[in-house]
Amino acid sequence: MAANVFLGVNQALTWTMSVTAKIDLVGPVNRGLAVGIDEAAGYVGTGLGGVAAGLLAASFGLRPAPYLLALGVIVTGAALTWLGARETLPFARAEGRGQPPSRAPGLRRLFTYMLWQDRTMLAACQAELVNKIADSLVIAIFPLYFLSQGLTLAAVGLLVGEYALVWGLGQVGSGWLADRLGRKLPIVSGTLLLAVGVVAALLGGGGGLSFGAAGAMGVGMALAYPNLLTVVGDTARPSWRGGALGAYRLCRDSGYALGPLLLALAGIRAAFRLAAALLALSGVFSLALLQETEPSRRRGDPAWTRHPDLNG
Secondary structure, three states, rough: OOHHHHHEEEHHHHHHHHHHHHHHHHHHOHHHHHHHHHHHHHHHHHHHHHHHHHHHHHOOOOOOOOHHHHHHHHHHHHHHHHHOOOOOOOHHHHOOOOOOOOOOOOOOOOOOHHHHOOHHHHHHHHHHHHHHHHHHHHHHHHHHHHHHHOOOOHHHHHHHHHHHHHHHHHHHHHHHHHHHHOOOHHHHHHHHHHEEEHHHHHOOOHHHHHHHHHHHHHHHHHHHHHHHHHHHHHHOOHHHHHHHHHHHHHHHHHHHHHHHHHHHEEEEEEEEHHHHHHHHHHHHHHHHHHHOOOOOOOOOOOOHHHHHOOOO
């Protein structure tokens, strides 16, 4: 339990700040690509770590070899960051140069703004929360369902791994695409593709359709996941963008707590239908409320410009 708490703190400090730093560094022009690279690196790293830990455990046992691998990665990452990384806050301040000075809002004010006063921020938060519910479906329900359909453990691992690999690698291309076509199209299409993939996975019953559905779900997550982060980076004021990204991630990752609870209460087959319905509704909600935020395609100023306490 204590180890999980430390891992949660690690996520809050390192992954949130790594994407914030990349957004600071690149500015508005290539923001989608930067976020796509960050998310792809994280999830590909997760996959590689899982494979390496499994091989070590199979060869040398569960202890201590996988833990020594993790410790080595931690020490190496900390050393590289401490010795090689530069502070990126000055880049954010430079991006906001020319805007009236403003202090970062408190957490209560920030959440009020993001979940009530800015429809684009609200759309992004709800979309990613629902996407995390879909991810919980793959993590928690897919193995139970497909084992009951007669798939072997190896086949289930391949199906879940296919989803994760397509999602992880696809985010680089998705971020690049969003810099050229805008953020809204990939987000809405990706969320709706997730809904279709969930239905197809259920109907496939462990056959070829289910493996195709897992790949389609990976594409859907790759389209939506990094670009929702980019929307928040586009929409927030540079002086309080880090706080906005943290608040967004809190809303997003709450889906990992809410998702398993809802899906478990629904039951295995009903969990698929519930997840598909939530994803479809989320896609429609995003279509209606999410405004295009890519700088060259944006129409109108961000909502924070109409709130004096957020505008200097």
